[in-house]
Amino acid sequence: MDKITFTIDGQKITADKGMTILEAALENGIYIPHLCYHPDLEPVGVCRLCMVEIEQRGLFTSCNTPAEPEIAVRTETPEIEKVRRVTAELLIVNHPFDCLICEKNTNCELQKIAHFIGIDEEHINKMRKPERILPIDTSNPFFIYDPNRCVLCGICVRTCRNTVSISTLDFMDRGYNSIVSTFGNKPILESRCVSCGECVARCPVGSLKPKETPIPSREIKTTCPYCGVGCGLILGSRGDKIVSSRGDIENPINKGQLCVKGRFGHEFINHPERLTTPLTKKDGLFVETSWDEALELIADKFSHYNGDQFVALSSAKCTNEENYIMQKFTRAVMGTNTIDHCARLCHAPSVAGLAQSFGSGAMTNSINEIQYTKSIFAIGTNTTSAHPVIAYKIKNAVKEGSKLIVANPKEIDLCEFADIFLQHRPGTDVALLMGIMKVIVDENLYDRDFINKRCENFTDFKSSLDNFTLDFVERITGVHRDKIIQAAVTYATHKPGMLFYAMGITQHTHGTDNVLATSNIALLTGNIGKPSTGVNPLRGQNNVQGACDLGALPNVYPGYQKVDVPAIKQKFEKAWNCTLSEEPGLTHTEIFDSILEGKIKVLYQMGENPVISEANASHVIKAIEQLEFFVAQDIFLTETARYADVVLPASSFAEKDGTFTNTERRVQRVRKAIEPLGESKPDWQITCEIAKRMGKEGFDFTHPVQIMDEIASLTPSYGGISYERLEYHDLQWPCPNDTHMGTPILHSESFATASGKGKFMPLTYKPSFELPDDDYPLILTTDRSLYHFHTATMTRKGGLVKLRDRELVEINPQDAEELGLTNAQLVKVISRRGVVKSQIKITDVSQKGVISMTFHFAESPTNLLTNDAIDPVAKIPETKVCAVRIEKV
């Protein structure tokens, strides 16, 4: 970075070229009063308080005047003092004087300015206008808007417009009556506000402020427990309570930004419904018991069953260390490979598909590369709801000129920013992508050079494209051919281009094919192995990447080392000092079948809720009821835990140390903020206790740091990861040794396949397993609400409920009219597998013939309806498409 030098008040200042005078001054410890400046936002110079004089030029607002070499800046002259005083006084006379009862007291920019310039009380009192009392907006569950304290700096308006691209707020009215308000001056809860709280975090005065504002007595850096983005979080605590949370500006991913769940969704931690003592079921009722008794019972029961009769369900919510321990327990103690977790229900096809084409099943590139990309192809991802902070970045890239192609059966929020929106029918992704690729090939827009040098199997793939004529693709997908051509040309000619996908691609009986289609298009356009390109599966859970990496899967040890390779088996047998099974275990979906067949008799489950999350849930319930012994380890008594024989209270992410691996393979620390609640224990400790009581060695850990060391010694891709290094470095796997700095971009030299080349995969179009017919004429697809997470175990414990409190079946106005339904009417949604009652929401976000539901609400368990037909390769059930009908209640 080029440096320049100039003087402020005669003092020599060195600054980066391009810095404003104010930034240079603040960085050098010189205070210039300012109100409308915020380091995250473009300066606008509207508060007029940061006046400085550049010698021989005159007065300038320092926040938007670039520092130039050799200028002489003065921050104090009689003229500056006069201008600044009038401006400040005009703000202060209209501002309440009750600082002591204001939450921003001691942390308020206006207070700081008043203090700095010195206020003459008599003078101010003379100028004071009769009080104008505007109503305070308390509608939002998390924050208050008090217009009486507003200084009209516009930081909230700019934050909402430029940072999160929602544009809820703006200046209304004029002159003395100007206020910041929402469209139509409505309460914030009724506006388009998404409650991310970014404006609240930036408000320089006490106008926008959180409802709960205790000052924490200590703060700790950790990682958000919601989605796979992995935002850095600073949790504040007092005593044994979490009282605040804010974004970590030093975190490379979110740089301080958060979404509504990350910022406000932590009420679950200290919630009274948390499990605090072990429970055992006696005569159908849970009774509290001691740890000793519970663990003895479990150790005794477990030792009476052999490997094939045991199954472990691990958790993408738990830390890497806990998943490692869980799979070690399953393999080394119980002698089976039957361990799986909810990745089976979300990204199993990504792991299976990308392993075939690229050799490694993870996001190929990194989140921060979004800002430099020229085109973004988002297919089957409702990014704004499921990965909000990535959505902020996508929207900002679009504003910087990147093209955005959205392919989704629903008109999702991102469409507002899209250049091209392809609204295809659910389950027709292969046809759509192959159609686009055919256009790219026919128009000669593919990257020959890249294909020749770095890929294989192109000829076979190319001939498989012949079936995907525009006529065919248009008929199957319902997308007009012009749009398909437009999308093809845009993605192929605006490089580098990043492709993002999520569950819209994977949750199909042809999910692996869908994933392969995305890898084909990246190879075809040479969009892989370079910055700002890649195939980027957005992982849903905070640590679903880590749970897969650490071997909570039935066919691989940590680091995707296959269980059926003798050399690898021997390596682990030696390390763990035991005999291991070489037979891959059963997957999530197969497990419940096996229980019903009477083969599996014992289930040990950590942090999962399959009764709500598994497709065709009644099948799961039937299976669970048939178990001989069921141990559930969780932070709440979930819908599934209620069926357990023993329930063990686990500690939440705030009560333990560990690591999460986010969607871009970044390993990040989770740090203990408070002591475990009640008698609860971290999951790793519980599993180790059971193993020790069963007389097994290799579980004598006293801290997760030791577990991570063992992980590093056995997992090549985590070889260079240690707690010590994570203190100073941002590490993304593969990170094979102590000097390696991690790998932000995969496949840049060669692919991880056997040949080192990226493999094109010929594909055919396969329809979804269950298509609409006369009896079940509608397609049901599933999606997510921004305000809830997964089965809502964590999010239905506080204010988030006020933002969304029930299931709403989204239905197109035409379908609603044909069925004679009105908005908010209660209906029965019926599939071949179940019936669910819910209210409807009539909206043209849904296309005709397609309805959508979330699965957050246990009273309307959507997964009673969904289809458990599975992808033959990845064994993922088809939760995105099933046939239903709607009846009035």
Add this chain to the structure above:
Amino acid sequence: MMIKINNEIKNFKIDLLTKWRENGALIPLLQSAQNSYGYIPEIAIHYISEILGVPSAEIYGVITFYSQFHTKPLGKYVIKICEGTACYVNSARQILKMLKNELRISVGETTDCGLFTLQSVACLGCCSLSPVIMINNKTYGRLTPEKVNTILKQYRKD
């Protein structure tokens, strides 16, 4: 960008659309909406927002900045009371007070029956007739509260 033409919006003249899809088109479109409806309904704001890519909240800010734009339907008769210097010294305040009492509304509001809207303006340009009010396009000067009462009665009868 998708444009959803709602049934309600069909009578809003948008033939200007292609010509105006650029910066600076906001105010002409707002004027066009107001000419079509007599005020600017919410749906029209959302529609314009979609056409121009300007956030609805920002458009609402522009509408509330200009007193010529209205977000609620105006009454059949718009009463403008002059509060300019000449009228002010000739007891315009008394007339205003009387109008407020009689119509049971404040400045900027419309009566429940939808008959009258009361507005205050700075000068109507006929100071020699002060105090003055204007009802739609007709001017009434040298007013007294009694005179105003008679005028209102007439309009109510019509």
